[in-house]
Amino acid sequence: MKNDNEKLKNIFIKKLETIVKKNQSLLCVGLDSDIDKIPKKFTDQFEFNKVIIDATHDLVCSYKLNTAFYEAIGYKGIFSLKKTCDYLRKKYPEIPIIIDAKRADIGNTNLGYVRLIFEYLNADAVTVNPYLGEEALTPFLAQKDKGVIILCKTSNPGAGEFQDLVLSSKYQVVSIKGGIKLYQYVAYQVAKKWNKNKNCLLVVGATYPSELKEVRKIVGDDFWILVPGVGAQGGDLQETLKAGLNSKKQGLIINLSRAVIFSKNPREETKKWRREIEKVLSRK
């Protein structure tokens, strides 16, 4: 039975769970390699990323590349992004690559982004925005072997403007005091309806631990959540883990970007955060 479940598992999730075990890590390093912040000795963003990757590859469960930092400088940035993905594929093929693109367009237009992310960059997962609905995102959701990570409750201070809107009581698909909020409804739709290929994950910011707890309740135990916002954005690691871990002490990808890549010693910084996570896991 367990073997059957394993067979049915999405390839990205399998890859993720394998590396989590091997590297004993729930940490994702976000290669937010802002061209204005990387040391001048590096000729391009790829050269900087290479150093970070070589220093941290045995300590992480994934790398996340946010397209904004690469597209900022036009086609040269896209080229650095590609070189980074190619390098990861070749040198560390066991580590999943997440492209943090937060894309969403109508139907077939999304095929352009699918090609960018899964053909050109050959990545394992992508972040997408839910506003246009499941039907629009079909080209992403149809990627059976990939991960599709849908924004639910984002880490920014003003995330609640729409995400926290309480819906009319007719949408009360789960019992929640005070009425169901938009982000909770998104979590429900994704977990219960969009996830036909078992390739969906969600994004919930570490800056909102009680919302993370609500989302975990809605999506159930067997679901991965990408959590940005620990570190530079001020999300509390311990509260995040307490709120979001599943019964196997897994189910969370904890992303750290600036706090690691622009630290004096990225390897030591990554180790430090991994240790912090281990402490909580052994306690829980």
Place this chain on the structure above:
Amino acid sequence: MKNDNEKLKNIFIKKLETIVKKNQSLLCVGLDSDIDKIPKKFTDQFEFNKVIIDATHDLVCSYKLNTAFYEAIGYKGIFSLKKTCDYLRKKYPEIPIIIDAKRADIGNTNLGYVRLIFEYLNADAVTVNPYLGEEALTPFLAQKDKGVIILCKTSNPGAGEFQDLVLSSKYQVVSIKGGIKLYQYVAYQVAKKWNKNKNCLLVVGATYPSELKEVRKIVGDDFWILVPGVGAQGGDLQETLKAGLNSKKQGLIINLSRAVIFSKNPREETKKWRREIEKVLSRK
């Protein structure tokens, strides 16, 4: 008084209104130059775009470039996108360039996209996704001279999954039978709160004329709405104009992409659509 109003106007809006008048056109041509669909004689997407632009420049009020069709092929696509924008800037500087990027990330990460769109591509306006809220989109909204076009009701068949959700009655900021829907609340927030720099527009699909009418009511007369979905997607031109035009018979940017650029004669096709619009305008 009228001159004062003109002075206060956002540069993108001024540019748009000037070309609308000069070219007598509310038509925007969407350069959705899918690499698999453009005739093989063209060496890149830019060469194709150039032909379309030269054939239609005196008939349109803007060009819209959707990043998905360019990013599909990686850095070469971004290069074609840039060459197209550079060509427009140089040869037809009076025509506004809209980058249909539908981006949204948290706070400063958006600066990367701002650089891509307003520095690297030197465009006039961008489409963005509202899900993360005004605070996250500040780097876009702070561009006083540019246009920020926020997705409201998108043209895809499944747009309603979240956009049509009825909100709790406590958000009933405008009187709407059956309760206010998310897309209406987005329209309200954008028009009444986000628009401090008078640089906001909205996207409403031509496939939803009654929703367009609702949005026009909410945002008022002096507001531009970008309307995709006429043509290949099946939105009815006459109904769209009836539902969305303001009292000056303006306020709508009618986008046509595939129906024009992949037609046998793009110039004649654009003329035909412009004539169709004129017919309705002279009747109304």
